[in-house]
Amino acid sequence: MPDRTPHPGAVHPLFPPPPRPAPxxxxxxxDNPVVRxxxxxxxxxxxxxxxxxxxxxxxEACEAALRHRPDVVLLDVRMPxxxxxxxxxxxxxxxxxxxxxxxxxxAVVEAALRGGAGGYLVHGEFTVQELVSAVRDVALGRAHxxxxxxxxxxxxxxxxATAHDKVSDHPxxxxxxxxxxxxxxxxxxxxxxxxxARGALSGREAEIMxxxxxxxxxxxxxxxxxxxxxxxxxxxxxxxxxxxxxxxSEAAAxxxxxxxxxxxxxx
Numbered sequence: 001m002p003d004r005t006p007h008p009g010a011v012h013p014l015f016p017p018p019p020r021p022a023p024x025x026x027x028x029x030x031d032n033p034v035v036r037x038x039x040x041x042x043x044x045x046x047x048x049x050x051x052x053x054x055x056x057x058x059x060e061a062c063e064a065a066l067r068h069r070p071d072v073v074l075l076d077v078r079m080p081x082x083x084x085x086x087x088x089x090x091x092x093x094x095x096x097x098x099x100x101x102x103x104x105x106x107a108v109v110e111a112a113l114r115g116g117a118g119g120y121l122v123h124g125e126f127t128v129q130e131l132v133s134a135v136r137d138v139a140l141g142r143a144h145x146x147x148x149x150x151x152x153x154x155x156x157x158x159x160x161a162t163a164h165d166k167v168s169d170h171p172x173x174x175x176x177x178x179x180x181x182x183x184x185x186x187x188x189x190x191x192x193x194x195x196x197a198r199g200a201l202s203g204r205e206a207e208i209m210x211x212x213x214x215x216x217x218x219x220x221x222x223x224x225x226x227x228x229x230x231x232x233x234x235x236x237x238x239x240x241x242x243x244x245x246x247x248x249s250e251a252a253a254x255x256x257x258x259x260x261x262x263x264x265x266x267x
Contacts, residue, residue, distance in 0.1 A: 021048070023046075023047070023048050023049055023050040024048060024049045024050070024071045024072055024135060024136065024139045025050055025052045025068070025069070025070045025071045025072070026043055026049060026050065026051050026052065026070055026071070026072050026073075026074060026135060027051075027052060027053045027054070027055065027061065027064055027065055027068060027070040027072070027073045027074070027095070028040055028043075028051055028053075028054045028055070028074045029054070029055040029056075029057070029058070029060070029061035029064075029073060029074060029075045029076060029079070029084070029087075030055075030056070030074070030076040030079070030100070031056050031057055031076060031078075031079040031080055032076075033056075035076075036054050036056075039051075039074060039100070039131075040054060042128055042131065042132075043131075043132070043135065046132055048136070049132065049135060049136075052068040052070055053067070053068045053070065056079070057079040057080055057081040057082050057083075057087075058075075058079060058081065058082030058083055058084055058086055058087025058088075059081055059082040059087070061073060061075065061087050061091060062082075062087055062090050062091060065090075065091055065094050065095055066094065069094065069095075070095050071095060071096060071139045072095060072096045072097070072098055072135055072138050072139050073091050073095045073096070073097045073098070074098050074100045074135075075087070075088065075091065075097050075098070075099055075100065075101075075117075076099075076100060076101050077099060077101040077102075077103040077108055077112070078101070078102075078103060083219070083220075084099065084101070084112075085108070085111050085112065085115060085219075085220055085223045085224070086219060086222075086223045088112060088115035088116055088117060088223070089115050089116055089223065089226065091116075092115065092116025092117070093116075096118045096138045096139055096141065097116060097117045097118055097119075097138075098117070098118060098119040098120075098121065098134060098135065098138045098144070099112045099117050099119065099120040099121065099149075100121045100123070100131075101120075101121075101122065101123065102122065102123045102124075103122075104122045104148040104149070104152075105152075105215065106151075106152035106155055107211065107215060107216055108220075109149050109152035109153060110152065110153075110224075111211075111216070111220060111223065111224040113153065114224050115223060115224070118138045118141065118142075118143055118144075119134055119137065119138045119143055119144035119145060120144075120145050120146070120149035120153075121134055121144070121145070121146045121149070122146045122147075122148045122149055125146035125147055125148060126146050130146075200242040200243065201239060201242055201243075204225075204235065205235055205238060205239050205242070207225065208221055208225065208232065208235050208236065208239065209239055209243075209251065209252075209255050210255075211224060211225075212236070212239075212248055212251065212252060212255075213252040213255050218232045218233060218236075236248075239251060243255070
């Protein structure tokens with residue numbers, strides 16, 4: 001009688017192995033050709049990742065995304081022509097976007113998240129395997145950040161919580177008799193600030209003033225707030241009038257409450 005015992009590793013005809021998932025399709029967008037070539041070479045060595053296109057600026061990235069339909073876009077921030085932050089909202093409509101850049105400023109990380117980025121990697125803070133893992137994670141909708149970017153995200157969350165929450169909402173408030181954080185916040189964030197400066201601005205103007213103080217230019221502010229550069233300029237003109245300022249650095253100094261703001265390069 002023949003031996004019908006399956007050999008080790010044999011595929012049972014009634015239980016075939018599941019099909020292998022399709023490789024993650026990646027678009028690499030960076031103005032530096034050496035960086036593009038290096039990223040492409042690293043990712044093409046993987047069985048489950050394939051680089052379908054490269055782009056040298058944001059406009060090329062948007063065109064390539066429409067043509068090749070990648071799953072993930074690796075996107076640099078600072079590129080000539082159309083930069084990464086300006087292209088990001090358009091790219092995020094068709095693909096998962098993973099920022100891959102030397103830009104580590106908290107305001108830039110925050111702007112990228114507002115624009116729809118699913119992760120943020122800073123060059124010099126990750127290994128090849130961590131890059132590959134980040135691509136796989138973002139393709140599945142899981143956020144991925146390197147340490148500097150993660151710290152910026154945490155700082156943003158703390159800032160948002162401090163700006164919007166009140167100690168009186170906490171069940172222990174009646175025991176501690178603490179003041180609401182909304183009353184403490186102005187003195188904490190802007191000690192010595194010109195009286196009434198924050199109260200003089202509307203909510204949108206305050207948001208734009210925060211971005212100005214963080215060092216963003218008009219194009220970056222427009223991309224972050226999803227408005228035109230002309231609208232940004234109109235807001236800034238009104239801000240200058242309300243703060244009695246003639247320059248970005250002067251307005252930032254009053255907003256932040258320190259005469260040394262302009263010396264630190266704000267504006």
